[in-house]
Amino acid sequence: MAFKQVSSPHAHAAQNTSQVMKLVLLATIPGLAALTWQFGWGSFINVVLASVTAVVCEAAIVKMRGRSISFYLGDYSAVVTAVLLGLALPPLAPWWVVVVGTVFSIVVAKQLYGGLGYNPFNPAMVGYVVLLISFPIQMTTWVAPLALLPAGTAHPGLIESLQIVFAGYSPADGVTGATPLDVFKHSSGLLVDQVYDREPLFNQAMFAGAGWEWVNLGFLLGGMVLLTQRIFTWHGPVGMLGALALMSIIFWDSGSSSSPGSPLMHLFSGASMMGAFFILTDPVSSAVSNRGRLIFGALIGVLVYVIRAWGNYPDAVAFAVLLANFAAPFIDNYTLPRTYGHTDRRRATEKEEG
Amino acid sequence: MSRTWVTPGGVHPPENKHQSVTQPIGQLPIPEKLIIPLSQHIGAPATPCVEIGQQVLKGQVIAEATGMVSIPMHAPSSGTISAIEHRPIAHASGMLAPCIEITTDGADTWIEHQGISDYEHISPRKLIEMVGNAGISGMGGAGFPSAVKLNPGRQRPIDTLIVNATECEPYITADDSAIRERAGEIVEGIKILSAILDHPHHIMIGIEDNKPEAIEALAPHVEGTGISVVVFPTKYPSGGEKQLIYILTGKELPAGKLPADEGMVCINIGTTYAIKRAIIDGEPLISRVTTVTGDAVGIQRNYDTLIGTPVSHLLSHNQFDEQAGGRVVMGGPMMGFTLPSADVPIVKTTNCILAPSYSEIPDDEPAQPCIRCGMCAEACPVSLLPQQLFWYAQAQEHDRLEAHNLFDCIECGACSYVCPSNIPLVQYYRAAKGEIRQAREEKVKSDHARERFEFHKERIEQAEREKEAKRVARREATQQAKADHLAATANGATNAPATAAPSGAVPSSSAADIIAAAQARAAAKQASPEDQRAKLERTIASAEQRLKVAEEKLAEAINSDTGKQDKLSAAVENTRQKLEQSKSKLAELTE
Numbered sequence: 004m005a006f007k008q009v010s011s012p013h014a015h016a017a018q019n020t021s022q023v024m025k026l027v028l029l030a031t032i033p034g035l036a037a038l039t040w041q042f043g044w045g046s047f048i049n050v051v052l053a054s055v056t057a058v059v060c061e062a063a064i065v066k067m068r069g070r071s072i073s074f075y076l077g078d079y080s081a082v083v084t085a086v087l088l089g090l091a092l093p094p095l096a097p098w099w100v101v102v103v104g105t106v107f108s109i110v111v112a113k114q115l116y117g118g119l120g121y122n123p124f125n126p127a128m129v130g131y132v133v134l135l136i137s138f139p140i141q142m143t144t145w146v147a148p149l150a151l152l153p154a155g156t157a158h159p160g161l162i163e164s165l166q167i168v169f170a171g172y173s174p175a176d177g178v179t180g181a182t183p184l185d186v187f188k189h190s191s192g193l194l195v196d197q198v199y200d201r202e203p204l205f206n207q208a209m210f211a212g213a214g215w216e217w218v219n220l221g222f223l224l225g226g227m228v229l230l231t232q233r234i235f236t237w238h239g240p241v242g243m244l245g246a247l248a249l250m251s252i253i254f255w256d257s258g259s260s261s262s263p264g265s266p267l268m269h270l271f272s273g274a275s276m277m278g279a280f281f282i283l284t285d286p287v288s289s290a291v292s293n294r295g296r297l298i299f300g301a302l303i304g305v306l307v308y309v310i311r312a313w314g315n316y317p318d319a320v321a322f323a324v325l326l327a328n329f330a331a332p333f334i335d336n337y338t339l340p341r342t343y344g345h346t347d348r349r350r351a352t353e354k355e356e357g
Numbered sequence: 358m359s360r361t362w363v364t365p366g367g368v369h370p371p372e373n374k375h376q377s378v379t380q381p382i383g384q385l386p387i388p389e390k391l392i393i394p395l396s397q398h399i400g401a402p403a404t405p406c407v408e409i410g411q412q413v414l415k416g417q418v419i420a421e422a423t424g425m426v427s428i429p430m431h432a433p434s435s436g437t438i439s440a441i442e443h444r445p446i447a448h449a450s451g452m453l454a455p456c457i458e459i460t461t462d463g464a465d466t467w468i469e470h471q472g473i474s475d476y477e478h479i480s481p482r483k484l485i486e487m488v489g490n491a492g493i494s495g496m497g498g499a500g501f502p503s504a505v506k507l508n509p510g511r512q513r514p515i516d517t518l519i520v521n522a523t524e525c526e527p528y529i530t531a532d533d534s535a536i537r538e539r540a541g542e543i544v545e546g547i548k549i550l551s552a553i554l555d556h557p558h559h560i561m562i563g564i565e566d567n568k569p570e571a572i573e574a575l576a577p578h579v580e581g582t583g584i585s586v587v588v589f590p591t592k593y594p595s596g597g598e599k600q601l602i603y604i605l606t607g608k609e610l611p612a613g614k615l616p617a618d619e620g621m622v623c624i625n626i627g628t629t630y631a632i633k634r635a636i637i638d639g640e641p642l643i644s645r646v647t648t649v650t651g652d653a654v655g656i657q658r659n660y661d662t663l664i665g666t667p668v669s670h671l672l673s674h675n676q677f678d679e680q681a682g683g684r685v686v687m688g689g690p691m692m693g694f695t696l697p698s699a700d701v702p703i704v705k706t707t708n709c710i711l712a713p714s715y716s717e718i719p720d721d722e723p724a725q726p727c728i729r730c731g732m733c734a735e736a737c738p739v740s741l742l743p744q745q746l747f748w749y750a751q752a753q754e755h756d757r758l759e760a761h762n763l764f765d766c767i768e769c770g771a772c773s774y775v776c777p778s779n780i781p782l783v784q785y786y787r788a789a790k791g792e793i794r795q796a797r798e799e800k801v802k803s804d805h806a807r808e809r810f811e812f813h814k815e816r817i818e819q820a821e822r823e824k825e826a827k828r829v830a831r832r833e834a835t836q837q838a839k840a841d842h843l844a845a846t847a848n849g850a851t852n853a854p855a856t857a858a859p860s861g862a863v864p865s866s867s868a869a870d871i872i873a874a875a876q877a878r879a880a881a882k883q884a885s886p887e888d889q890r891a892k893l894e895r896t897i898a899s900a901e902q903r904l905k906v907a908e909e910k911l912a913e914a915i916n917s918d919t920g921k922q923d924k925l926s927a928a929v930e931n932t933r934q935k936l937e938q939s940k941s942k943l944a945e946l947t948e
């Protein structure tokens with residue numbers, strides 16, 4: 004009798020990478036639902052379009068590299084990147100914006116660096132930033148939330164939305180508008196209370212910004228699911244949200260005319276929750292250890308606030324994440340966990356003495 | 358209840374322990390052949406003391422211990438020695454090793470043997486000797502000779518005795534069932550250990566809470582003995598020595614230290630049973646409880662198995678279905694290794710033979726890329742970053758691997774177990790450790806070569822200097838001679854007898870010079886006592902250093918079970934002896 008020779012361990016937990024990715028996809032559903040409810044079909048179309056583009060790109064590249072297409076597509080990582088990008092893009096953006104962004108994410112930011120596991124930057128955010136720099140007009144035109152639509156108008160239906168996206172029809176008047184962060188950006192000279200009184204975006208809202216608060220709640224919910232499923236640990240999200248809250252408390256300035264906005268508004272506006280639970284938790288491009296991820300998250304939180312408050316762009320998650328990606332190896336070097344039986348933490352680049 | 362501490366990481370694989378405890382510990386018919394490997398432990402292999410064709414009785418010594426770190430082997434049953442040769446044994450490397458084969462006669466006749474009951478009145482030294490002579494080595498882990506572990510002479514006083522009844526690997530129930538049925542004898546064994554170790558303050562039996570029957574069985578026996586049964590939540594790997602020490606005491610064993618350095622002895626519960634049998638009943642270690650389990654065998658249960666029983670014997674008596682599964686594992690599903698064939702024998706450390714079906718343990722799926730999800734780091738019981746180790750192992754960056762404490766990895770497999778990308782991480786770590794060890798050995802070798810070279814150079818230079826000195830002396834002598842000669846001729850022939858004297862005296866004086874120089878050289882060579890002492894002290898310092906390194910290596914080898922233990926422990930012994938010699942010389946010199 005001769006038996007198979009396999010190295011230990013022989014047992015294996017049931018979860019595999021494809022399942023992890025599928026779970027992440029499922030967890031985006033509350034966020035997508037909120038986006039669709041509050042802003043119409045645009046985000047949905049973005050997501051589908053980006054996913055199709057991503058799968059085609061990934062398959063083409065994997066084929067060019069002579070690997071098994073089914074094996075590499077089977078990990079769903081390309082779809083995850085595409086979905087996240089699609090969610091981040093403005094609803095009803097022209098189709099080519101979505102396609103260009105996705106191609107850039109998959110081909111340049113992911114595959115050219117060696118594919119899954121090797122990309123130093125978050126691919127979805129690379130695509131987003133490239134678009135933001137190249138097509139600023141399309142990228143900053145947001146659909147108005149449900150509560151703010153002029154009386155009698157509604158978001159375009161699915162067919163009409165498709166026409167807008169693919170055939171360049173322009174949406175009806177009043178369908179597009181500013182985001183809460185935009186409003187704050189361009190409202191210098193007013194006290195926070197005044198802004199809140201004057202802007203329908205705020206006086207129609209529960210606590211942060213009409214529509215946006217729902218979207219952020221949706222992503223928060225999805226993130227909580229992933230957290231309880233142990234897809235990632237709390238360190239990154241808590242680091243970011245904590246730092247963002249802290250910064251906005253410190254600079255709240257009790258609502259003066261130069262205040263960049265309340266902590267609640269910052270936590271529940273723009274891409275805060277999506278960034279905290281879906282973007283910076285991309286494991287590949289983040290720091291490695293738990294402590295490292297806490298610092299990594301906090302760095303993003305601070306950067307987001309700084310760019311929002313004093314930078315040129317109203318929202319900043321993409322820039323902040325990419326900057327923190329740069330810093331990740333550096334953070335890793337100083338955040339090795341303390342190993343059992345050792346009194347000191349070591350540094351990653353430390354040499355054996357002697 | 359005593360307080361326990363929680364280790365980081367860990368995993369909860371399906372336990373699969375219930376299958377094998379439905380029946381009590383069984384007994385198999387005596388196999389026709391028994392194959393006893395000479396090395397079933399860490400340390401030097403035993404030396405055979407029987408000849409082919411010789412009749413042996415059950416319990417008779419068939420191979421003697423070789424040196425300090427070694428154990429003897431005994432015949433597990435009566436019969437005839439039929440071979441002394443290399444055979445395949447159960448080892449991760451799948452290598453052949455020297456074995457003694459006994460063809461049994463079925464009579465199972467015991468050699469005369471006798472135990473002692475009043476061990477309290479026997480000196481620990483004598484008890485340790487008995488443990489050593491009974492061929493007992495650790496039965497849970499790597500198989501370290503118990504007598505060496507228990508020898509208090511060399512180590513600090515022991516204040517804590519930890520009995521490891523964790524059995525955290527899935528499937529294995531050998532210790533569990535042994536405790537259920539033999540709790541009395543086990544506790545007796547622990548008492549003997551306590552006597553040997555001069556009654557440590559704390560005696561704890563560490564056991565996971567998934568063995569309620571065993572815990573209950575122990576309770577009446579430990580009552581009033583000062584032995585505490587400490588129950589803690591089930592988690593893999595709690596049974597690693599370092600993990601268990603932390604769980605029970607909250608102390609971490611400093612890197613590179615042995616438990617004894619911290620006043621602790623950690624011993625497997627199966628070993629305590631063997632110690633009881635050795636002291637009280639006078640029986641050497643010739644059998645052990647082994648679990649036979651997995652869906653590819655029809656009967657899953659524990660057996661009191663003779664050491665040397667071929668695995669095939671166990672399998673065939675338990676309706677093994679070769680078609681049902683692809684691998685047969687010695688040990689558990691987390692750290693066990695696959696057997697090359699069923700011909701290999703059960704040894705003193707074999708706690709389980711696992712024959713899983715394909716549906717239980719399917720063939721490995723191809724590995725996907727590492728997504729750096731960090732699940733491995735969450736699972737690691739020693740707080741390493743397995744994903745970084747994997748990365749650097751692939752890139753063969755040895756410095757980085759050491760900075761990430763690769764050598765603290767206990768190869769528990771928790772990281773590979775959780776990895777969603779199916780990466781065989783442990784395999785990479787083993788390979789990387791091997792490479793680094795090899796590189797270190799080569800470095801030591803080249804260091805030695807360099808030292809030799811420098812020494813050689815020094816000697817040549819020394820010789821040159823001496824030659825030069827001689828030349829100078831000779832030149833001076835001849836010049837002197839010439840001068841004298843001139844003087845003599847100037848004095849004229851009238852003084853012929855007078856000339857004879859000085860001219861004769863001069864060469865003799867130059868000869869004296871040469872002799873003096875030679876003496877000075879000799880004196881220089883025969884250094885002053887101060888120099889000698891300094892030199893000896895240097896030797897001792899470097900020997901101590903070497904001893905430390907060698908011991909660390911040995912500890913490492915023990916932890917990772919690389920099969921180099923024999924060589925290493927011999928090296929440690931060697932260095933220790935040399936050190937002893939130098940020290941005694943130094944003592945002489947300073948007197």
Ligand code: SF4
Pocket residue numbers: 726727728729730731732733734743744747772775776777778779780782
């Ligand atoms: S668990 Fe596997 S995939 Fe995840 S970080 Fe560790 S090695 Fe990489």
Ligand code: SF4
Pocket residue numbers: 736737738739740741742743765766767768769770771772773782783
């Ligand atoms: S095998 Fe090593 S790295 Fe992996 S979990 Fe165990 S100790 Fe940690």
